[in-house]
Amino acid sequence: MRKVTILGAGLVGSVLSILLRKRGYEVDIYERRADLRTAAIGAGRSINLAMSTRGWKALELAGLRAEIEKIAIPMPGRFLHQEDGTSAFQAYGKNGEAIYSVSRGELNKKLMDLAEQNGVRIHFNQACTKVDIPQNTIELKAEDGSTQSIKCDLLFGADGAFSALRTHMSYQDRTDFQQFYINSGYKELCIPPDAAGNFQMEKNALHIWPRHNYMMIGLPNNDGSFTCTLFFPFEGSPSFDSVKTKEEVMAFFKEQFPDAVPLMPTLLEDYTQNPVSSLITTKIYPWSHKDQSCLIGDAAHAIVPFYGQGMNAGFEDCSVLDELMEQYGTDWATILPEFQKSRKPNADAVAELALKNFIEMRDKVADPKFLERKKIEKDLGVRYAGVFNSVYEMVSFSHTPYAYAMGAMEAQDWLLQEIMQQGDYFSNIETAAFKTTLDELLAAYAARVKEL
C-alpha cells in the first residue's frame, strides 16, 4: 500500500485524508498554519459555508454527516431586502430543500479530530516552499525557520487557491494555467444577536440586499448572529475606493441598507478595521503528474463564492476519487488520469456558474421580470416533474454533473424566453391552447438537454 502525503489540512485535505485512511493508506498531512483547535487564530477565509447535497455526500462517506447536521442551520431560500424597503422570501426548491449555513472553523476542527482519530498524522506550521514535480519531493519550512525535504510516494495538493503544488505544476511543460480576479472585493461585517441572544432577522434564510452592481449578504450562525459580507467594486462610485471615512460609510449604509443599519452596532468599527479581500478564479490542466501527484479542491479549481459551491465542489472531488478507488483499486496510474478527465469539465462549469450567479444575486433578483421567471420555473418543476428541474436545484440539491447543469442553463434561458413571450403565464396556464404550446416547448427543451 502506498504512503500518501497531503498538503493542507483544510476542509478538502481533511476529508480526503479520512477517505484514504478508510482504504488503508498511511497518511501524513502538512499544514502551513497552526492548529486552529488550540491556537487563537481564525480559520482562514471566514465567509460562512453553504453546505449542499454534494458536500453532504462526502461528509457521509467520511462518517461525519450526523454530527455536522447538528450544528448546521437550514436555509430553504433567499430573503431579499429590496431597495424600496420591501422584502420577499424566495424558496430554493419546490419541496422545501435547503442549503445549510455551517461555520468553516467548526467544520474544519471536527474534520481534523476525525482524521486524527482515524490515524492520520497532521503536522502543523509546515509551509511547503517548493515541490520538485518529477522527483516528487517537497520542501517544508517550519515556523522556527528549520527546513526539511520529504520524498513523497503519492502526493495530493489540497492547499487551496494559492497552492504550492499547483504553482510548481504550472512550471511543467505543456501545463495550461489561468488566474483572474473580478472587479469586486469583499469585506466582512456583522449583525449580532439581540440583547436576549435571539436572531434579529429570519434565521432560516440566506439574506440578500441586491443593489445591482454590488450586494450585501447575511448568513446565520448558531450564536444568534449573522455574518454579513459586502461584495463591492474596488473602484468607481460607489466602491471601496469611494466609501472610506466613517461619515461616508454611515451615509452610504443609511441610504442603501436602512433596515440593516439599526442591527449593526459595530458597523463603523467593522468596516474601517476589516480588510478588503479579493476574489480569484484559477484553472489549471493537467491536475496530476504520472501516478505521483495530484491537485484537488481549490488547488485545482478555485472559484468565486457566489453559488456556495467552492467547498461542495471540493468535497465532490473527494467522492469521485473515492469511487475511482473503489473501481480501480490501487491502480493510481489509471485513477489520477481518470479523475482529472472526469472532473475538469465540471470544475470549469462550476467556475462559470459561480461567476454568473454574482450577476443573478446582486442584480437580477431585484428585477420583477426575473422574480416572475423564478415563479414560472417553480410551477414548471411541479407540472413537468422529471422533465424540468431548475438549474439551482441541479447544482445545489442533486449530483447532476456541473457541466450538464451549465448546458441546461442555456436551454432554460431559451425555454423561459419562449414561454414568457406567450403572454402572462399564470393567467393563461389553464387554457388548452397555452397548455399545448407549453407541452411542445417542454418537449423541445427535453430534446435539447438529452443531448448534453
Place this chain on the structure above:
Amino acid sequence: MRKVTILGAGLVGSVLSILLRKRGYEVDIYERRADLRTAAIGAGRSINLAMSTRGWKALELAGLRAEIEKIAIPMPGRFLHQEDGTSAFQAYGKNGEAIYSVSRGELNKKLMDLAEQNGVRIHFNQACTKVDIPQNTIELKAEDGSTQSIKCDLLFGADGAFSALRTHMSYQDRTDFQQFYINSGYKELCIPPDAAGNFQMEKNALHIWPRHNYMMIGLPNNDGSFTCTLFFPFEGSPSFDSVKTKEEVMAFFKEQFPDAVPLMPTLLEDYTQNPVSSLITTKIYPWSHKDQSCLIGDAAHAIVPFYGQGMNAGFEDCSVLDELMEQYGTDWATILPEFQKSRKPNADAVAELALKNFIEMRDKVADPKFLERKKIEKDLGVRYAGVFNSVYEMVSFSHTPYAYAMGAMEAQDWLLQEIMQQGDYFSNIETAAFKTTLDELLAAYAARVKEL
C-alpha cells in the same frame, strides 16, 4: 536620473538598454546565460527571426538598422511546396515589400556590443531567483552558486516567456495571468548549402510545406543553408508521437515532403537528436508595479511564432516606451501606466493573430479558394489604394496598431465573402455592374474599419 536594472540581455533587453542609455540613464543588465559572444552556446530559441517594419523602427532608434540590413535576407513572399508536388510563390505585399530573415544569435551579439559601447553594463551568468515586488529587490544566483540581493531603483523584466519578474508579479493581489500551450510542438531541421556553397532552393522567400494540421517551413541563412522547422502535433497520427524511428521518419518525409528529402542529408540525425519544443502563449495584467517595475517583450506577452511578430512586437514595445519618455520625461509614475494601457490591447491582438496564422500557414494556403482570395485582396489593394490594405500588410509592413489589424481582419472576412459570392472576380472585374457592387461593398468596409 534614476538607475535602471534590466533582467535579460536578449533582443528586447538589449534594445531597451540602448534607448535608456541614450536618454542618460545608468543601466545594468543581469543575464541568466553566459555571454553568447564568447561562450560556445546557442542563442536560445533558434527559429530564425523574420524582421519586419516594427522591428526595423526600434533598430533605427537604437542606431543599428544599417548594420543589420547588411546581414538580413529579404523574403518578399511565401514559396509554397504543395502536396501535389507543385509549387507557387505568393508575394506578401503589392509593392514587393519583404520581411527579412535574420539570425537571432548574430542580431543579439551586435545589440550587446552596441549596448556596451553605449555604456551599458551586462552581467552574465546571473539568474534571477526571486523578486520582492513591493521592495523592488531582486535576488541573483551566479553560476558558482553565490548569491546577491540588489535593491533596484527602476526595474524592467525583459527576461522572456518564463520571466522571473512576471512570475513574481503574478503572485501580487489582483494580477490576472494566463499561460497556454498549443497542441503542436516544433523540431529544428536543416537544408545545407550545396557542394558549391549555394542555396538549394529560392533564397528570397519563406518556404512553406503546408500539410493541413501540420507544416514545415524553411528560412534562408547567409551561409547558403535553410533552417527548417517542423510544426507537428504532439499526439495523434501523424505526430511526434507516431513518427519516431528512423524508418518511420524516412517513410513519412518521403511521402509528405518528397522535394525536401534529397536536400536534407542530415534529416535522420537531426530528427532523432533535436528536441521537440512546445509553444506557449502568456498574458498578464497589470504589467507594472507603481513607478518601480515593468514587464516588456515576451515577459509581458509571449506569443506563438506564426506571424513572425514576437520580436517585432517586443521591439515595438521599446519604440512606444521611447515615445512616452519623449512625452513625459522622467515621470515614470505616468509612463508605466500609460505604457501598459496602450500596449495591452495590442499585445492581446497580436497573440490572437499569431494563433490564427498557424491555421492559415499550415492549412489555408493549401486551399485553392484561399489562394484566389489572396489574389483578389492584392487586386483590391491596388484598385482601392488607401481604402483597402491586407491584414498581412498592416501587421508586417506598417505601424498600424495590432488591435486595429485584428478588427480589420474581421471586416475583411466579411468583405471577401461578399465579393466572392458575386461570381468570378477576375472575369467580372471590368463590367460596370460588378464595379458598382464593388464600390458599394468597399464603402461599407471603409465605414466598418473607420469605427475601429
